[in-house]
Amino acid sequence: IRSQGDVKFSSYLGSSLHILSGGSVDIGSVTIVAKDTVGDTINPISTPDLAYIKRTDGTPLIADGIPLIIDGSKQPTLDIRAGMDATAIDIPPGTSGYNPSAFESFFDDSFSRVLPPDNNPNVTGSDINISSATVGSNGLIFLRGGNVNVKGFLATDRLIIDSINDITINGIINTSGNITFFADENINILNFVTTSSETGNAGNITFFADKNISIKGILNSVSTSSETGNAGNITFFAGDKISLGDSVSVTSNANGQGDSGKI
Numbered sequence: 001i002r003s004q005g006d007v008k009f010s011s012y013l014g015s016s017l018h019i020l021s022g023g024s025v026d027i028g029s030v031t032i033v034a035k036d037t038v039g040d041t042i043n044p045i046s047t048p049d050l051a052y053i054k055r056t057d058g059t060p061l062i063a064d065g066i067p068l069i070i071d072g073s074k075q076p077t078l079d080i081r082a083g084m085d086a087t088a089i090d091i092p093p094g095t096s097g098y099n100p101s102a103f104e105s106f107f108d109d110s111f112s113r114v115l116p117p118d119n120n121p122n123v124t125g126s127d128i129n130i131s132s133a134t135v136g137s138n139g140l141i142f143l144r145g146g147n148v149n150v151k152g153f154l155a156t157d158r159l160i161i162d163s164i165n166d167i168t169i170n171g172i173i174n175t176s177g178n179i180t181f182f183a184d185e186n187i188n189i190l191n192f193v194t195t196s197s198e199t200g201n202a203g204n205i206t207f208f209a210d211k212n213i214s215i216k217g218i219l220n221s222v223s224t225s226s227e228t229g230n231a232g233n234i235t236f237f238a239g240d241k242i243s244l245g246d247s248v249s250v251t252s253n254a255n256g257q258g259d260s261g262k263i
Contacts, residue, residue: 001021002090005022012030012104016035016073016079018079023126025145040093044069051071053070064206075138076140130150131172135155140160142225143162158177160179166186169193197225199225201231219251
């Protein structure tokens with residue numbers, strides 16, 4: 001989806017989904033069941049300028065020790081970018097490549113199948129509001145916007161959120177791999193963030209905030225493997241302060257023969 005303005009829809013079911021918005025993005029539920037083709041995704045072959053992710057200062061975005069490269073043709077991907085420059089979005093060509101099958105469709109509030117939304121030139125901001133998303137095996141969720149607000153449940157193998165303002169997690173995040181948050185201002189965790197593995201190593205949870213990090217919920221990295229499996233590290237980098245609320249739990253556990261992570 002390329003829109004010079006805001007993007008808003010109720011739900012999506014299908015293969016890798018990329019949203020490039022000049023305005024805000026407000027969506028309900030997203031279910032990504034598969035990767036897509038090179039021609040229908042953002043990837044290093046057909047769209048290299050959009051595939052290699054950079055920070056606002058022009059340097060590569062490094063997550064988990066490596067530069068982030070988006071490739072919806074190699075892995076199931078939910079890629080949402082709000083408040084983008086119009087030149088990067090280009091002029092939307094209208095609806096193309098739409099496959100109205102049971103596995104690639106948009107739905108209204110009553111879950112009736114509808115056509116993809118038209119281009120919307122109106123800009124009301126650069127925030128991302130997302131209720132829930134589930135991305136299949138080897139999946140990636142990448143969210144970039146002004147304020148990024150997760151209201152419901154996000155489930156995937158790897159999650160990266162990059163905000164030029166605040167990140168607020170009101171819902172539940174559950175991954176099997178690494179979780180990384182970048183915020184030019186504040187990070188607020190109000191609910192549950194966990195990475196777990198039943199067969200091997202759990203992922204790391206890493207926070208980078210230029211201002212404050214506030215934890216009022218639960219952070220957990222756990223390997224539930226009965227054999228060898230290590231838990232991940234939980235790491236905080238804050239420009240100002242880190243605060244932990246009452247009854248907060250921050251844990252890294254290995255239930256089998258593996259090692260716990262570092263906090």
